[in-house]
Amino acid sequence: MAGQSMEEQIEPSLSSSAVSKMNPNIAPVILANSKFSIDLLKVLCKATTGNVLFSPLSVSSALGLVVLGAKNNTADQMMKGLHFGQMRIMYHYLYEEIYKEGEYKNKEPGQKSKRSVQLANRLFGEQTVNFSNDYLDLCEEWSFGSLRSADFKMNPDAAKDEINSWDTNLALISAVYFKKKWANKFERTVTNKVKGVNWPMMGKKDTIPMGTIPHRQYQLPTEAQILEIPYENEHLSMLVILPNKSEELPKLVDSITYEKVMEWTEPDNMILTDVDVTMPIFKMQEKYNLKDPLEKLGIKDLFSDECDLSGMASGKLKMSKMMHKSVVEVNAEGTEADGGSGGVVQLTKSNANPQPFNVQQPFLFFIRHNPTNSILFWGRFISPSPVN
DSSP states (O other), X not given: OTTOOHHXXXXXXXXXXXXXXXXXXXXXXXXXHHHXXXXXXXHHHHHOSSOEEEOHHHHHHHHHHHHXXXXXXXXXXXXXXXXXXXXXXXXXXXXXXXXXXXXXXXXXXXXXXXXXXXXXXXEEEETXXXXXXXHHHHHHHHXXXXXXXXXXXXXXXXXXXXXXXXXXXXXXXXXEEEOOBBSSOOEEEEEEEETTEEEEEEEEEEEEEEEEESOGGGOOOOSEEEXXXXXXXXXXXXXXXXXSSGGGHHHHHHXXXXXXHXXXXXXXXXXXXXXXXXXXXEXXXXXXXXXXXXXXXXXXXXXXXXXXXXXXXXXXOOEEEEEEEEEEEEOSSBXXXXXXXXXXXXXXXOOSSOEEEEOXXXXXXXXXXXXXXXXXXXXXXXXXXXXX
C-alpha cells in the first residue's frame, strides 16, 4: 500500500493486543515470510503432483544467513525474492516470540516447557574459506544462525559431495520438526479406502472456527471451506483448506495471495461453529533441493558464476545447494507420539446437528503461530504415509 510502512501494512492482520506486546522489528519479518511462503507454495505445487510440505520460516531464515553476506545483484535478487525490500530482517525477534510457547496459561508450576517447533539452520563452508568475523557475528545476532566448516575437497563424502569447479563451496541446510497435541483430541474411527489403500481415520465433534472461501460476507457460491483446529494452549493452530471438488485444488492454489489468506482467516469469516470433523491420520516428510524453486522465484545468481558473496569472505563463493527437510505427524492425540505433556483436555459442547467437515480428498493446510499470525508450515495433502 502506497505511503505505508511494512509495520503499518501488517498490523491489520494481527490483534491489537498482540501487536502492542510484540517487538516492532517483528512486523516486517512476518509480512516478508507470509508473502514468500505463498510464492514458494505455488512453485513447489507446480513441480510435483504429489505431497508438498515445507516450512517457509525455516527456509527464509536460513537464506537470511546468506543475505547478510550477499552484495550487488545477488543481494538485490535475494531481497526481492524473499520480500525483504531493502531491510535486513531480524529473525531472532520472531524466534523469541515463537519460543515463548512455554509461558502458556495452563502450564503447571515447575513444569518444564517443551518446544513443539524445532528450527535448525546451518551454513556449511569449505574449510579453506576465511569467513569474516563481522559476518559470523551478524549470523548470530540476526537469526541465531551458525556456520560450520566442511572439507569438501579432501573428504567429499563427509561433506555430502556436490563439488564443482570453483575453489570454494557453500551448502545451506534448513530443517524443522513439529510435534504438538490438539487442544481437544480426536478419536480413531473406521478406516477409509482410498485408491486401494486403507487409511486410518480420526474424528471428533468440536466447536471451532470455520469459514468459507470466498469470504462469507460476499454471499458468493463457496469454492472451499476453511477450518481452524487449535493445538493445546491455542498457541498454534492447523488451518485446513478443503475445496468443494478435489479437481479444483490446483486452481485454489494458483489463486492464493497474502491478502486473501488474511481475509479468509479474519474473525468475521472464521465463526465458532459446531463441527463434526473427520480426517486422515498421517505422517508427512518431505525433502527438497531448493535450487530450482529459488531460481524460479528470481534468486538466480546465488547458484551461478555471477554470485557475489563478498560480504562473507574474500575470494569467489557460490551456493552449491540448499536442502530443506520438514516432518509433520498428525494423529488423534495431535502430532506428539509420546504422552505426559501435562496438558488439559477440555470438554466441548456441540449441538445435535453439527456441520460435517469431512476431509477425505486432497486439501491444503498450514500451521500458524497464532500470537504473531506467522505461517510455520504449508502442506498439500495428496497421499501421505499413514501413521499406525
